[in-house]
Amino acid sequence: MSEELNNKVQLKVRDNGSILVTGDVELVDAEGNPFETKPKFSLCRCGASKNKPFCDGSHKEIGFQDQIRAK
Template identity: 70%
Template sequence: MADENKVIIKVNDNGSLRVTGVVELVDAEGNPFEHKEAFSLCRCGASANKPFCDGTHKSIGFDSAPRAKQA
């Protein structure tokens, strides 16, 4: 399998979830959101454009930098 089909979700320090790759994002009723192949999802809860990030995390001092546990 080629990696070009791989979806990657990166947890940005003190910021959004960056999604790259071909993925369908739907609401609770299954309706698709329009988005580009790479987009950022809000993690702080303060975006005025939910579920997408609008950069508000910078002005509210959102602080979260989790790390994946190594096996």
């Protein structure tokens, strides 16, 4: 497999949870300042994380529900 395919960015919307981000991606704030990330990280969708924009598992505590399916 080529290096380009190995570094392909994937965003996986998890049922009732976070967005899992994998691949070679840079996450920046509104001013262009980069966040420190790992090769795989999760972004908050529920709005309750105390570590935004990252997921801290708060969706489980608040009972977040939002199953999305691609069409």
